[in-house]
Amino acid sequence: MTRQTIIPFGPQHPVLPEPIQLKLVLEDKKVVGAIPSIGYIHRGLEKLAQQKDYIQSIFLIERICGICSFLHSMAYCQGIEEMMNVEVPPRANNLRIIWAEMHRIHSHLLWMGLLADSFGFESLFMEIWRCRETVLDIMEETAGGRVMLGVCTVGGVRRDIPPELIKKVLATCDELQAHFDHFIPSILNDYSVKQRTVGVGVLTKEVALERGVVGPVARASGVVMDHRVAKYGAYANFDVEPQIEQDGDCYARSKVRVRELYQSLDLVRQSVATLPEGEFNIPVKGNPDGEVISRVEQPRGEVLYYLRGNGSKFLDRMRVRTPTFANLPGLLAMIPGCELSDVPVIILSIDPCISCTER
C-alpha cells in the first residue's frame, strides 16, 4: 500500500560521531530493515602493524581506537609478552589495571553522555561529560595524555605513578563517586529516559548467544561473559563479578554499564590498595616468535588479538577482533521493528566504536 521509506543513516550524521552507514528501510513508521555499510574508516592498520617493528606497533595499536586505546595496547603487550615469555613486574600489572579501569570509567561515561544526547537530553550529556573531565585530568596527570595514554609497553609500563599522585587517584575516585550520584538516578529512574530505553532494542539471550555478542551487550541479555573473570594480568588477584541483566533492552545495557562504573571504581581502589613496590618495567630482549591469542575485556567487551611472530622484529600477522565487530550482527537483530526515533538510541546502546571495527 505505502511505499517503503529508504533513508541513509550516516556516515555524516550528528548522532553518530563516527562514520557508519545504515540503510534503513521503513514501512510506515516502523523500521523493517537495516543494512550496514562500513569501510568509511578502514585504514589497513593490521597490515601496517606488520610493517612496523613490534615496539613501534604499540603506538599504532593505541590508535586503533581513541576511546579504549590503553586496553588495546594492554592486550597487545600481553600477547607479545606471552610469546616472548616475559614476566611482567607485579607493580606494572597493578598500574595497568588502574589505567585500564580508569579507561573503562571514561569510556562508559562517554557512552552514557552520548546516549543521553541520542535521546536529546542535552544537559545530562553535559553533566556526564563534565564528570568525565575529572577522569581525563587524572589520566593526563598520571600518564601524560588525556586519551592516548601511551604508557603501556612490552615488559611493563613506561611510567610509574608516584605516591602523591596515588593519593590524588584515590581522591578522584571519591570525587567521581560523589558526582555519579547526581546523574545516575536520571539514567536509571527518570521517567522520560526510561520511556526511551525500556523495552527498546530487545536482544534475547538466545539471539545474543547465536550472534556472538560480547561485553555489556551480552551481559545485558543475560549471557555471563566478562573476560576479566578469566584472570589475566593482575585480575588474578581480584574477584570480578560479571554484571548481568536479563531484559536485553537498552535500559538493561545502561544498568549493566552503570554498575560497571562503580565496579571499576572499586577495582581502581583495590588495585591501589594492593599496589606492590618495585620495578614497573623490565627490559625486553629478543624478538617474538610463535602464535598467541590474547584476550582482554574492554569497556565494549572482549577484544581478541591473534599475533603470529616469525622470530624477526616484524610480526607475520597482527589480527584484532574488536568488540563492536562482534556486536554489529547483534545490532542488526535489534533494529527491525523499532521506530525511527529509536534507531539512534539502539545504535548507541551497543556503544559502537567503528574505528575499532574497521581498523
Add this chain to the structure above:
Amino acid sequence: MITNIIPVTLDTLLSKVGEIFLQKYRLITISCTDLGEYIDVLYHFDKNYEITNLRLRLERGQEVPSISSIYFSAVIVENEIQDLFGVPVKGLVLDYGGKMMLAEASPKAPQANCPAAAPAE
C-alpha cells in the same frame, strides 16, 4: 601459545563447525594469515573462556565455504576476509562482493602477500 587446534579440511569444515555449534560454542572470529605459499585460516570458538580453534589450510585460489549459514555473526568477518585477502567465500548470507571494507578505488586484496597486490615497501 595456542593450544586446542583442530585441523580441518575444506570438506570437513562445515560439518565440524556444525558440531561445534551444537555444543553451544560462540564464534569469536576468524583469523586469516597469508603465509605466501598457502593461506592459513583459524576459526576461534569460545565456551566458558576456553578457546577452541579450527585450522584450515587454504591453497591459493581455493574457494572457502561460508559458515555464515551456521553462525550469522561470521558474515562480517568472512566478508572482510574476502575483501582483504581476496579469498572467495562461497554461500555468504549477505555478500558485499568485496566492497565491504574497501572502496572501488582501494587496492585490491591488500593483505594478501602475493607480489602483485603487495604494496611497495
Add this chain to the structure above:
Amino acid sequence: MSAFSKSPWVVHYNCNSCNGCDIELLACLTPMYDLERFGVLNVGNPKHADVLVVTGSVNHRNAPVLKNVYDQIPDPKVVVALGVCTSTGGIFAECYNVLGGIDKVIPVDVFVPGCPPRPEAMIDGFVKALGILEEKRGGKDTGSAEKPTITLFPPAVE
C-alpha cells in the same frame, strides 16, 4: 569582529579518525571548555554550518563524502583540520587505504597539530578560524593553510 564571526556554526565530519580527536572536539563543547562562549554551535548539518571540522585522514571511501559535505556548506565557509591524521595522515600515512591529509580533497584553512590535540589547542584553532571567516566574508582570498616543519641545525661552532 562583526556579527558574522560571532556565530560560527560547526559541522563535524569524522573521516578516518581513531575517535581521539572526535571525543576531544566534543569535550570542547562541554562545560569545561564550552566553545559556545564564542557562539559555536554544533549543528550537525552542513546546510546550516559555517565551519567544517574534520578529524582523521582521507581514505578511498570517505573522500567523496567529505567532498559532498564540504560542497553542501553555503559560502563563506572555513575548514578546520584537527589532529595530525587530518594534516598528513599521521601515523597512518603509510596504510594502504589512506590517501593522506584532507587537503588532498578540500582546501583547508586551519591545521591543528596534536595526536589528539588537547581542547586548548582546538580552541586556539577555532579562534584562528574565526579570523579567517571574517576575512572571507570581506571577499578576501585567504589561501590555504600551511604545515611548516621545524628544522634545527647544530649551532655554529664559535
Add this chain to the structure above:
Amino acid sequence: MSSSPTFLQYFLTLVVVLVAPLIGGILNGFDRKITSRLQSRIGPPLLQPFYDVFKLLQKKPMVLNRIQIMYAYLHLAFMILTIVILALGQDLLMALFIHAFSTIALVIGGMSVRSPYSRIGGQRQIMQMLAYEPVLVFLVIGIYRVVGMQSGTGSFLASQAMSLGQPLLIPLPLMFVSFFIAILIKLHKSPFDVSTSHHMHQELVKGVTLEYSGPFLALIEITHFYETFLLFALIACFWGTNLLVGAVLAAVCFFGMLVVDNACARLTPVWMVRFMWTVPMAMCLCNMVWFYL
C-alpha cells in the same frame, strides 16, 4: 468588539510588530544563557541570537528548489499577521487558525523538498500540530466562555482581559497548565522537540528546517523570535489585569520551560500525541466542564 480598530490601535500594532522580534530575540538569548548556566557553562553572549540571524542573512543562499522559498516567507508573514490580528483585538480563534497556517507553511516548505530527513521532520511537525492544536482551540473557547460569548470575538490582548475584573488565570487554571505544555511543543523544547530542535540538540539533523540555509533559515529564526514573543505575551495576558504581574508570570513560565527542557529526554512523536490527547486535553475538558455546569 471587533468592528473597526482605531488609528491608535493601528499605531500600537505597528510598534508591537517592530518590537516583537527584538523581545523574542532577547528571550532566546536568555534561553541560551540560562540553559548554559543550568548546565554549568558560561554560554554565549546574550545577543547571540541576533548574531546568528545577522550571520545567516549574510550567507549565500542555497536551496533545493524554488518552492521552499515561498514557504519561508509565508511562515514569517502569517506569524506577523497573527500578531497583528491579536494586537488589533480581532477574533482569537481566527488568529489561531492563521497561526496554524504559519506552521503549516513551515511543514510544507520542509516537505516540498525530497530530502528524506526534511520530509520526516515535516511529518513530525504535523504530529506536533495534531498534539497541541486541540489544546489551543479549547483554550480559546475557554476564553470565549469567560469573556462572554455574545461578542463571539475575544479582543484578548487589549481591553477585554482587563475589563474582566479578574485575571484569566483564576477561571482557567487547568487550561493555563495545558497551554504551558503546548508552548513546550510549539517552541520545540524537550521532551517534545521531535520535529526539529534548538541549540546543540540534534533530532533528525534539524528535521523540518534541514534544507533551509542562509537567509531563508534567518527568516525561520525571525519567525521563531516572533513566536516566542507571542506565546509569552499570551502567558502574560493570563494576568491581564495587571500586566506587571503578567510579566512576572511569563518570566516564571519561561524559566519553568527551560528547566523542563533541560530535565527531560526527548520522547517519541507518538508518545507526544498520546500524552497531549490524554492529560492536557483532559485538563482542558475538566476546566471546560466548569462553564457548562
Add this chain to the structure above:
Amino acid sequence: MPPAYCLMPIMFTFVRTLFRNLSRKPATRTYPFTQREPFANFRGHLTIDPAVCIYCGICAKRCPANALVVAKSPKSWTLDPYKCILCSYCVEACPKKCMTMRPEHQRKDA
C-alpha cells in the same frame, strides 16, 4: 508500559542537579583568557637542544610516525609537527637525552 500519568512523580529527577549547577559558578575553564598550568607529565610538544644532539638518527628510526628526519651532512634535525603523534618514544630512545617533551601544547604562532 504503564500510562504516562502513573509515573509522573519520578519525572524531573535531574532538576536538583540543574539548580545545583545554577547556584554555583560555571565549571568552564575560560581558555584562552585564563590559562591553566599544564600537568608536568603532559606530552605537549617536542623540543630539542640542537647543541647536545649528535645527529645519530636513532630517533628518526624509532619514530613510528616518521615525523623526524635527521640528516648527517649537513647536520640537521627536522620535525614535522603535523606528523608527530607525541608518543615520546624518541625521547626515551635518544642516547644523549637531548630531546624533551614539553607539557604545553604547541601554540599556533610558535
Add this chain to the structure above:
Amino acid sequence: MTPLLLSLLVVAPVVFGALAWFLPDGKARKGVVAFSAIFMIALGIFTATQGAFHYELGSWAGPASLLLEAAIMALVLGIAVKVRSWPIGIMVIFQLVVAVAEHVMAHEGAEHGVLFILDPLSTILMLTVSVVGSVIVYYAIGYMDVHAHHAPPTNAGNGRFFFILIGFLGMMNGLVLADNLRWLTIFWEATTLCSFLLIGHDGTEIARANAKRALLINTFGACGMSLASFTAATAAVGATGTLTGITTAHLIIPMAFLCLAAFTKSAQLPFQSWLLGAMVAPTPVSALLHSATMVKAGSYLVLRLAPAFAGERFMVVVAVVGAFTFAVTSALAVSQSNAKKVLAYSTIGNLGLIVACAGIGTPLAYTAALMILCFHAISKGLLFLCVGTIEQQIGSRDIEDMGGILFKLPMTTTITMIGQASMLIPPFGMLMSKWLAMEASIQHPVMLVLVVLGAALTVFFWCKWLGRIQTASFHSHYTMEKLPTAMLVSVVILAVGVVGSALAILPLFHHVFVPVAAGAFKLSPSTLAPLNDVIGFVVWPVVITIVVALALTLLTRRKITEAHVSMPFLCGENVKGTESYLFRGPMEQTTEAWAGTFYFLSIFDETRITQWSNLVAGLLLLTLLGVIKVL
C-alpha cells in the same frame, strides 16, 4: 413561467441525456453534452434570479406518483433479481406496499400540498447542482475519452454513461425542488438508481459489487423515506404529505425516518461503506454524485427540517452522529494513501459537519452548514477533478506516487494545491465555515470536542498530501501540460470559483447565507448582526499577507539560479549526477533515498476503527428510536 422552468429543470437534462445516448460517439455527442452543461448553468442562474416560487400539480399528481414509483420499483426489483440480492428485493416490495398503503390511507388534503417549491435554501442547492454539476459534466467529456482507453472494456459504453450523468442533474433538481414527500421519494430513488448504474459503469467485478452495496444501503434509506412519507401523510395530528409541512413536534416520527434516509444518502456512520466503495466509479461520477451533489441531498434534508426542530433533544443525537462521523472519518482519512479514498472520507466528514450544524440548530450553526454545503461542493468537486486528471496523467491515484508532479503537471498541481489550501487556509470558504461551525458548537461540549479533534486530524491528512504533491527537485523552466480542453477549462472554472468565493466571502456571507439562515429561523437579518461581526475582519489582511509574501518570493526567486542549488542532505553520501536523490549505500550500490508519507496504520487502523465506530454509531441510531415514545 414556473411550470416551464420546472419542467426544463427536471426534464430537459433527461432529454439531452437521451440525445447524447443515441448520438454516435464523437463530436456530435460532445457538442450535445457541452451544450447541455452550458444550458443547465444558464437555466440554474436564470431560475435563481426569478426568486422563490411554489407550484402545485393537478389532481393527477397522486396517481402519477404512484405509477412512477411503481415503475422505478419495478426497475430496482429487476436489478435486484439480476444481481441476486434478496434483501433489496424485499425492501423494494416493502416500499411499494407502503406507497400503496399511503395512497389508500392518506388523510384528505395531505395529497394536495404544495408539490414543488423553490425557496432560498433550495435555491442554494439548486444553484450548486446546476453550476458545479454542469461543470463536472463538461469535464467528463474530456475524461471519458481518455478513460475509455485505459479503463477495462465497458459493456455499457459512453453513451449510456452520459445519459445517466446528465439525466441525473434533472433528478437532482427534482429532488431539491420537490416538496411532496411522495415525489421526493421518487427522485430520491431515481438518484440512487443513477448512482448504482454509474458505480457499476466499468463493469469490473469490484465495480459491480460496490454498486450492489450502494444500492442495498440506499434502498434501505429509501425505505426510511417511504416510511417517513407514510407516517407524515397518515399522522393523527397535523397530517401532511409535504416536507415543509413537517414542522411540529407531532411529526417527529417522520422526521426520524427522514433522518435515517438522510444518513444513508449522506453516508453518515455506520452507512459510510457504500460511498467508499463508490470511488471505483469514473472520477466525474465521484465528483458529481458522491461528493458535490447527490450525497448533499441527505444533509440538505436534515438542514431543511432543522429550524423546526431546533432545541429538540432528538436533534442533539443527530448532531452527535454528525460530529462523530466528522471526527472518525477524519481519523480514518489519515491512514489512507489512495487519494480518492481520502477525498471520500473527507467528504463524509464534511457531510457529518453539516449534519452536526443542522443538529445544533442555531442561526450561526445553520449559516455554517449552508456555507459548508456550498463551498464544499466547489472545493471537493475541484479536488476530485484534479485527482482524476492526475490519475490519468500519471496512472495512479496513490498519494505516494504524486511526488514530483509539480513539474510534470504544473497547471493541474497548482490548482490542486489551491483546492487543498481551500480546505486549510483562511479566507477560503471551507476554513471560514469550519471556523463558524466550531464557534457554533461551543454550545454543545460533546460536539465541540468531536469537532475540534476532527478539525485537528483534518489538518493532519491535508498537510501530508499537500506536502507530497509539491515535492520537487529544482527546475529552472517548466512546460505546461497538454490536457483535453474540456478538462482544463472545467478545472480552471472551479478553481476560479474557489478563489473568487474566498475573495467574495464577506458579501456572500452578508447577502446570501445570513439572509437564508435568518429566513429559515424567521428572524430579520439585522438580529443576526453579531453574526456579521464574526466573519468581519480577516479576509483582506490575509489576502494582503499572501500577496506580500508571494511578491517577496518572486523577488528573491529571480536571484536564485542553478548555481544556488545544492544537493539534498543524504548524510554526505550523495551521488552526483542528474538525479540528486541517489545515495551510495552498502555494497557501493546506489539507492534512491525516499521518504514515504507516514500513515500510522497501526494507530489509525481502518478495520478496527471502522468496526468500533460503526458500533457506536449504530447505538446512536438506536437512540433515535426513542422518538417512538411520542406515540
